[in-house]
Amino acid sequence: MASKAPPIDKRRQILDAAIRVFARQGFHSTRVSDIADEAGVAYGLVYHYFKSKDEVLNELFSERWSLLLSAIEESDRGGISPRAKLEAVAGFIVDSYRHDPELMKVIIVEVTRAANSFGRTHLAEIRRAYDSIAKIVADGQEAEVFRRDIDPTFASMSFYGAIEQLLSGWIFEVIPASDTDFDQAKSLLVATICDGIEPR
Amino acid sequence: MASKAPPIDKRRQILDAAIRVFARQGFHSTRVSDIADEAGVAYGLVYHYFKSKDEVLNELFSERWSLLLSAIEESDRGGISPRAKLEAVAGFIVDSYRHDPELMKVIIVEVTRAANSFGRTHLAEIRRAYDSIAKIVADGQEAEVFRRDIDPTFASMSFYGAIEQLLSGWIFEVIPASDTDFDQAKSLLVATICDGIEPR
DNA sequence: TCACTGGTTGACTGACCAGTCAATCGGTTT
DNA sequence: AAACCGATTGACTGGTCAGTCAACCAGTGA
Numbered sequence: 018m019a020s021k022a023p024p025i026d027k028r029r030q031i032l033d034a035a036i037r038v039f040a041r042q043g044f045h046s047t048r049v050s051d052i053a054d055e056a057g058v059a060y061g062l063v064y065h066y067f068k069s070k071d072e073v074l075n076e077l078f079s080e081r082w083s084l085l086l087s088a089i090e091e092s093d094r095g096g097i098s099p100r101a102k103l104e105a106v107a108g109f110i111v112d113s114y115r116h117d118p119e120l121m122k123v124i125i126v127e128v129t130r131a132a133n134s135f136g137r138t139h140l141a142e143i144r145r146a147y148d149s150i151a152k153i154v155a156d157g158q159e160a161e162v163f164r165r166d167i168d169p170t171f172a173s174m175s176f177y178g179a180i181e182q183l184l185s186g187w188i189f190e191v192i193p194a195s196d197t198d199f200d201q202a203k204s205l206l207v208a209t210i211c212d213g214i215e216p217r
Numbered sequence: 218m219a220s221k222a223p224p225i226d227k228r229r230q231i232l233d234a235a236i237r238v239f240a241r242q243g244f245h246s247t248r249v250s251d252i253a254d255e256a257g258v259a260y261g262l263v264y265h266y267f268k269s270k271d272e273v274l275n276e277l278f279s280e281r282w283s284l285l286l287s288a289i290e291e292s293d294r295g296g297i298s299p300r301a302k303l304e305a306v307a308g309f310i311v312d313s314y315r316h317d318p319e320l321m322k323v324i325i326v327e328v329t330r331a332a333n334s335f336g337r338t339h340l341a342e343i344r345r346a347y348d349s350i351a352k353i354v355a356d357g358q359e360a361e362v363f364r365r366d367i368d369p370t371f372a373s374m375s376f377y378g379a380i381e382q383l384l385s386g387w388i389f390e391v392i393p394a395s396d397t398d399f400d401q402a403k404s405l406l407v408a409t410i411c412d413g414i415e416p417r
Numbered sequence: 418t419c420a421c422t423g424g425t426t427g428a429c430t431g432a433c434c435a436g437t438c439a440a441t442c443g444g445t446t447t
Numbered sequence: 448a449a450a451c452c453g454a455t456t457g458a459c460t461g462g463t464c465a466g467t468c469a470a471c472c473a474g475t476g477a
Contacts, residue, residue: 027424043333045245049465059426064466100415130330132389133243144391154414164416171405172414174386175379182378183371189332191344192370205371213413214354214372215300216364227454249435259456264436 028066031056035073040119044074044127044135074135078128081120082142085109089149099157100211106150107180107206114184115199122188125181147173163211176210228266231256235273240319244274244327244335274335278328281320282342285309289349299357300411306350307380307406314384315399322388325381347373363411376410 034056038047049070053060067073092105114121128135129143136143151173157163163172183202186192234256238247249270253260267273292305314321328335329343336343351373357363363372383402386392 045333048463053427061427061467062425065424068466070465126332130332132326132330132385133245136389140389140391147391157414161416163414167405167409167414168401170392171383171402172409174382174392175406175409178378178380178382178385179375180378181382182374185332185378186374189336189340191340191347192374201368202371205367206375209367209372209375209413210409211413211415213409213411214357214363214367215411216361217417248433253457261437261457262455265454268436270435 027056027058027062031058031063031066032073032077034058036077036117036120036123039074039077039123039127044123044131071135074123074127075138077120078124078135078139079142081113081124082139082146085113086142086145086149089146089153093149093153093156099153099160099162100207102153103150103176103210104203104207106153107176108203110180110184111199111203111206114187115196118188121184125184126188129181130185147177150177172210176206179206179210227256227258227262231258231263231266232273232277234258236277236317236320236323239274239277239323239327244323244331271335274323274327275338277320278324278335278339279342281313281324282339282346285313286342286345286349289346289353293349293353293356299353299360299362300407302353303350303376303410304403304407306353307376308403310380310384311399311403311406314387315396318388321384325384326388329381330385347377350377372410376406379406379410 031052035047035052038051038055041047042051049063050060052070052073053063056063063070063073067076088109089106092102092109095102095105097105128139130136147170151169154163154167154169154172154176158165158169183192183206187194187198192198231252235247235252238251238255241247242251249263250260252270252273253263256263263270263273267276288309289306292302292309295302295305297305328339330336347370351369354363354367354369354372354376358365358369383392383406387394387398392398
């Protein structure tokens with residue numbers, strides 16, 4: 018009895034190594050052997066657990082994106098104001114980056130923004146996020162706390178685009194990324210989209 | 218006399234073919250032979266005019282991006298309100314897409330958002346755009362028409378991120394792209410960032 | 418002790434393609 | 448008409464990997 022000890026271990030080890038290597042070199046210029054080396058595992062073992070190099074990235078993306086989708090839908094269910102819901106969404110994404118910048122870098126750079134490769138593959142999942150955000154906005158309009166003359170889909174794309182652009186800025190060090198910056202970003206993101214940059 | 222007729226012709230022909238092929242298949246999965254075929258030109262001629270496949274894309278990007286930078290700086294010089302400047306910027310980018318969607322697709326997908334490859338290479342040029350937009354915002358704060366509690370760099374990233382996300386939406390057909398949509402987008406973009414989505 | 422099974426190893430192969438280069442072409446000059 | 452020269456051609460090469468596979472190893476059960 019007490020048979021299976023390692024099976025999940027090594028798989029996880031490979032995934033975690035892949036995060037580091039993808040983040041460091043980018044998906045395209047990492048060789049499968051780089052992943053194996055980083056994981057301290059033989060080349061062939063990668064193919065024991067995954068049917069291709071692509072599948073490794075797909076797995077990393079789907080694992081994390083489903084968390085994001087849950088978080089968005091979760092915050093939508095809580096009985097809070099639409100604005101607070103947007104704050105929760107921005108907060109979750111920013112915290113995801115703070116907690117695991119390498120994984121978020123991989124997801125954004127290699128999937129979400131890689132429109133010709135993995136972005137295409139995961140378009141449906143990605144759209145689900147846009148749609149959930151759009152729904153929050155639409156509900157806000159219903160409740161008369163958001164203007165009705167801005168299309169919810171449009172607002173959703175702007176909001177999400179702004180978030181992703183910020184993360185990109187952090188990832189590529191074009192803007193500072195301290196804990197204070199992260200916290201400010203959360204509230205500024207929502208302040209900007211809800212209140213605008215003109216004084217009230 | 219009257220010597221040189223074709224030299225620029227073929228080069229342009231290759232660049233234009235590259236736009237179409239890159240837009241259709243993505244940079245990575247287009248072979249140099251695809252470009253040559255599309256241009257109706259021999260394989261080797263591509264290497265007569267460009268020193269590598271990369272250089273073809275670099276040329277396409279730089280050609281267009283310098284126009285964008287000029288347009289931003291141009292609109293900053295005109296004696297108009299900061300808000301009108303942002304409108305001009307959004308308008309220029311949206312019109313660029315309307316006028317030449319294939320080229321804009323290539324630029325955004327393969328350079329601007331390809332942070333691990335060409336985005337890195339052109340980071341300085343890309344930053345110049347962010348900086349110019351940030352300057353518009355900073356001047357607006359100076360003139361007391363924009364709130365001072367939102368960092369200009371932050372506002373610039375949000376604004377540009379929103380624009381790019383919209384273009385991405387059009388490119389990948391997740392949102393409708395008619396002439397009306399383009400025109401609405403221009404004003405909504407600025408309305409959102411300046412006024413916010415909450416009613417005033 | 419000995420088969421059995423599933424995890425583990427890494428050398429090898431087949432396909433692909435960017436970039437090279439020697440040959441050819443067509444127009445110009447002397 | 449002969450030498451010249453830049454544009455043009457496309458077959459070929461060298462290097463790179465993703466993915467395969469046959470062998471190996473360790474734990475288990477009989």
